[in-house]
Structures are given as C-alpha cells and as structure tokens.
C-alpha cells in the first residue's frame with residue numbers, strides 16, 4: 001500500500017497523540033470496582049491537589065517537597081492567592097499528559113464543614129460574562145462562585161498563554177475541599193471559554209456539592225472526563241444537603257479503604273452501600289479527619305506540605 005505524504009504526517013500525528021494517556025471515561029452505569037491501575041493512576045493528580053496547599057514561593061519552580069517530587073517535570077508559570085481571602089492556586093504545564101494543570105487550595109476542614117451545614121446557603125445564577133450562554137435554571141453556591149470569580153480572568157489568560165506556548169491539548173482542573181468546588185466550576189468555565197479542540201477534565205478530592213440539579217445535568221452533558229474522589233467517612237461530600245436542592249455531578253469515586261475504591265453511577269448514588277451517601281448518611285456519621293486522607297496513601301492539607 002502506498003502512503004501519501006499527507007497520510008504519513010497524519011499517521012505520525014496520530015501516533016504522537018496516542019503516546020499521551022487516553023482520557024479516562026469516568027461515567028459508569030452501575031457500581032464498579034476501580035482497578036488497581038486506575039486507582040494508582042490518580043496519584044499524580046492527588047499530589048498536585050496536595051501541592052496546592054504549599055506556599056506559592058515553593059510551588060514556583062516546583063520545589064514544594066514530597067508532593068512536587070512525586071510528580072516530576074511540572075512547569076509552573078503562575079501562582080497566586082494569599083491562603084486566606086483567596087485560596088492559593090497555581091497554573092502550569094504537565095508534559096506527561098501534554099496538559100495545562102490548574103490547582104486550587106482548599107480550606108480549614110472544620111470551619112468549612114460548619115459553613116456548609118449552615119442553614120442559609122444561597123445559590124445564584126452563574127455570572128453571564130464569565131459563563132456565557134448558560135440557562136437561567138442553573139444555579140450554584142454563591143460563596144463558591146464569588147471565590148471562583150476572584151481569580152477567573154488571571155487563570156484563563158495563564159491557561160491560554162500556556163496552550164499557545166506548549167501546544168497542550170488538554171486542561172486539567174484539580175483541587176481538594178473548597179479547592180475541589182473551585183475546580184468543578186473552573187471545568188465549566190474552561191469548557192465555555194476555550195476552543196472546543198482543548199479537552200477539559202477534572203480531578204477533585206473531598207468536594208462538597210456545588211450547585212442544583214440543573215447545574216449537575218448541564219455539567220454532566222458538558223464535561224465527560226471528571227472524577228470526584230471521596231475518602232471513607234468524609235462528611236464534606238454530603239454537604240450542602242440534597243434537601244437544599246443541591247446535587248453532585250457525575251464521577252464519584254469512593255475510597256472504601258486502602259486498595260479498595262469504587263466508581264459510583266449517577267450524580268448522587270444513594271443506593272450502593274459502598275458509595276458516600278450510604279456510608280455517611282448524616283454529618284454526625286462522618287469523620288472529618290477522613291477529609292484529609294489518606295487518598296490511597298496520600299494526605300492533603302496545610303500540614304502535608306513537606
């Protein structure tokens with residue numbers, strides 16, 4: 001068979017692309033044990049979520065100790081936040097995946113749990129400048145949306161500039177706790193503001209619910225590669241409650257114990273005993289220490305930046 005020059009170039013391009021890990025299809029239609037290889041494939045993102053708690057001066061240059069050393073080669077171009085009124089964040093390039101990565105820091109778990117179980121948790125529409133063309137039925141947690149808006153523009157320009165300088169074909173949004181909620185919002189923000197040939201995916205840990213059912217279905221139909229990892233009896237992922245009309249998006253991975261995690265179907269799996277809702281039916285059944293980990297051996301939080 002004869003190959004034209006164009007076909008050879010196309011084949012070379014196809015081979016080059018196939019050298020990058022294929023996006024994991026997160027959706028399952030019934031409870032599925034996660035394979036050992038899929039579970040260990042989460043580790044780099046878990047470490048990047050952990051690194052988001054480290055001081056920006058150490059994340060710049062990717063010198064934040066164990067978390068940075070565990071994922072060699074990440075090239076950071078932008079860091080920010082003050083760890084207080086604005087969570088730390090960073091933007092960089094992860095050559096292994098040919099992906100831009102954006103990670104957001106979380107917050108103090110005990111204070112966060114108390115905020116999330118507060119009776120008054122207002123939802124609002126997404127800002128139509130940042131999130132153009134979204135149906136008015138879609139509503140999200142006002143505090144998360146406000147926090148996301150504080151860094152949205154600077155992060156989007158950093159992402160665009162890295163895509164253009166590296167040829168990245170993907171953006172990966174990462175975060176733990178409040179940082180996971182920000183990453184979930186940022187998935188949609190990137191989806192709506194980047195060219196459609198850039199894949200958008202998310203990996204979050206211990207994430208609370210972000211919006212209402214309309215948000216969840218809009219998200220599920222827009223973002224096809226998303227995993228939100230819940231650890232054992234962490235109560236944060238069952239907040240804010242479904243009785244307040246909050247809904248999770250798809251992609252639940254529940255770590256039942258070390259070396260045993262399941263992928264749970266649907267937005268809020270209340271049926272399968274191994275998934276979060278049945279494991280932690282009420283906040284009082286939870287253990288806030290599980291919010292910090294171990295996420296398959298990795299702890300995430302301010303004190304784990306060594």
Ligand SMILES: *[C@@H]1O[C@H](CO)[C@@H](O)[C@H](O)[C@H]1NC(C)=O
Nearest residue numbers: 031032033034259260261262
């Ligand atoms: C899933 O893993 C658990 C724990 O290792 C095991 O008990 C169970 O049989 C597995 N289920 C399937 C369908 O493989």
Ligand SMILES: *[C@@H]1O[C@H](CO)[C@@H](O)[C@H](O)[C@H]1NC(C)=O
Nearest residue numbers: 127128129130149150152153
């Ligand atoms: C929406 O976001 C834009 C861009 O950040 C900002 O200028 C505007 O004030 C925001 N609108 C509202 C109602 O918050």
Ligand SMILES: *[C@@H]1O[C@H](CO)[C@@H](O)[C@H](O)[C@H]1NC(C)=O
Nearest residue numbers: 121123212242243244245246
């Ligand atoms: C939840 O949504 C339903 C239907 O839109 C509405 O009637 C109800 O007031 C909402 N509940 C809360 C707590 O907002």
